[in-house]
Amino acid sequence: MVAGVQIHSKEAQQAQAEILTEDALKFLAALHRTFESTRQSLLVAREAAQLRLDSGVPLDFPPETAHIRADPSWQCAPPGPGLEDRRVEITGPTDRKMVVNALNSGTKTFMADFEDANSPTFANMLNGQVNLRDAIRRQIDFESGGKSYKLKEKPAVLIARTRGWHLDEPRITVDNAPMSASLFDFALYFYHNAWELVKRGSGPYYYLPKMEHYLEARLWNDVFNFSQSYIGMPFGTIRGTVLIETLPAAFQMEEILFELRTHSSGLNCGRWDYIFSFIKRRRADKSAILPDRKDVTMESPFMDAYVRLLIQTCHKRRVAAMGGMSAQIPVKNDVQANEAAMNKVRVDKLREVKAGHDGTWIAHPAINQIAMDIFNEYMLGPHQYHIRREDVRVAAADLVNSKVTGQITSSGVQSGVEAALAYSGAWLGGNGCIPLNHLMEDAATAEISRVQLWQWVRYGARLADTGETITPEYVDRVVDAAGPKLVGGPISEKNMEIVSKYLKAQVRKEWPGEFLTSDLMGHLAVADGCPAQWQRSVL
Known part of the structure; x- marks a missing residue:
């Protein structure tokens, strides 16, 4: 339908017809042609950065951006409509049942995940877009297995998580090159829903994963500006929350917020990916060996430093410092095991709210009340921006301290x-x-x-x-x-x-x-x- 654009899949043909429309494909092509060369150069820069780490060059806060960190005058955009209070966010994949249950969970927001909680078959990617489009328009109700799934009157605020900059979407090529998976996920959600979301009192909100450098945040900001201009939407309508889930990004939190400041809605402690990145980026360092995964807790030195710095950074710039995910889920048919699991959730959420986080993540609707009760008790307002954590002093060595007990x-x-x-x-x-x-x-x-x-x-x-x-x-x-x-x-x-x-x-x-x-x-x-x-x- 569009010159230079090809679809390399026979899957999900109905979803293709609904989502991969001619106008949507033109938008995808415009994004690809404008930003793909920059994306590729940034991925090459990641490889070069890894080689420097392998050779023994230590990670540090970038000297060229010291003036940004030292300048107290700049702040990020105010929360978008519906994002003023994010005390509990539920996350999960974009299948139809999950979307309804998550939006009805009683949480403040739902992060619909096209990334880590999703297997990117083409059917999953396209049907997920259909499901979110239908949910936004309150047309998602359905019946399955004799059970009715119906969206309640005031569901959670919807936030979409795209895939990371490193991933391709090979089922769509533009000018004989695979598309960026990030741009594919972002563009289809934005193009089909941005105006509808604004009309309904919300906005096009995103979680942005796996970034490793502030220039990658600048690329997202450029994409946001281009896209808003493309459909005639005012600049600053989009909001993006960045997952700090790579070790290099922890040294550039303020710079990432600065690049996205007209569109930023905060940072999130993507704790599990952060541990993964900590090991991967320090792959050549024998001193960075970690014990069993269960022993690498939020009290581990490098994790504790990263959390404290994130909260301080976000509150300094007046945006949300979101906590992370407890991996525990309810245990059926075992009261004792279930209580032990839920106690771990309570301890984790209590630690987060007392540290100054403005919200937290859960993976199961049954955990919402536990997390909500704790945040309601200890966070009386919509957020904790007033907790500046000016006592925090995190040095580069603290962020790479791998002395973990275990x-x-x-x-x-x-x-x-x-x-x-x-x-x-x-x-x-x-x-x-x-x-x-x-x-x-x-x-x-x-x-x-x-x-x-x-x-x-x-x-x-x-x-x-x-x-x-x-x-x-x-x-x-x-x-x-x-x-x-x-x-x-x-x-x-x-x-x-x-x-x-x-x-x-x-x-x-x-x-x-x-x-x-x-x-x-x-x-x-x-x-x-x-x-x-x-x-x-x-x-």
Whole structure:
């Protein structure tokens, strides 16, 4: 329909007709032609930054932007309509049932996730856009299994999370190059819904993931301005909350806010991806080895420093400092285990509100009341911007302090293998988040497991409980024992074979793959009918 634009998929044809309209494709093409070269240059800059870290150059706060950090006069935009109070946000994928249940959960906002809680099959991506469009227009009600799903009168405020700058959308090419997945997700939601959202008293609101440099935030701001101009919308209508979930971004929080200041609605502690990035970016540093994932808590030195700095930074610039996700979910048919899990949630949310966070994340509607009660008790106003945390002094060394109390154990290896295999297997089957051992696993937690296994093998870590050295062969045995037991439901035997082979190969590499979602995307694209020539990485 549009010169230079091709759709490489036969999936979700009805959704294609509704979402990939001629005018929407023209908008996608305009964004790609304007911003793709900048995106690619920023991804090359990430590679160069990693090589500097590998050579021993330490991370530090950028000297060229010291004047931005020192200037007390600038502030970010005021909250967009409906974002004044964000004390509890629920997150989840964009399937129709989840969208209704999340919007009806009683939380203040719902982050509809096209990224870590989503498997990016083309059907999922397009149907997710249909579901959000219908929810905004109050046309999402449906029946399934004899149950009625109906949106309540005042649902949560909707925020969409795009995929990160590093990901392609190979099912759409413009001028013979795959589109940015970020721009694909952003553009379709914006083009179809921006004016409708404003008309209904809200706005086009986004969560922006995986950034590693303030220039990547500048790119988003340029995209926002271009897009608002394209449809004749006033500048500053869009709002973006940035997930600080990479180690380099923690050194550039103020700069990221500065670049997005006319569109910013704050920062979020993306804790699980942050741990993943901490390991990955310090891959050449043997002193950065971390213990079992369960021991890497928010009280760990590098995590505590990152949280304190984020809250101080946000409140200095008058925007929301959002807390992170407790991985616990309700435990059915086990009262004692459920109470233990919910107590962990209470402790986590109490820590956040007392630290000065303006809101928190949950993954299940049943947890809303726990989080809401705690924030209602300790946060009497809509936010805590008045808590300036001027006592906080975070140095570069604090953000890389890896002295975490804990051990590397055989059970830690076992749980890491299970999480990586189960999530990746379900992801290949079209499911982007799964419950496992009473935790909600998504791409971030699977990534921690993958790079921890690589790190332990790379540096010959010893198991505290058995004294064995963690070798590739040791991981092989754990994989071979765990894999068959995980098959079932969304995890097919074929996909388990694929991810088992992948994990075994990962622990043998000099450096781990940047993202499992990039490494495995080729399998989803092939299943959608996308020719291999449009895929930058096929396993």
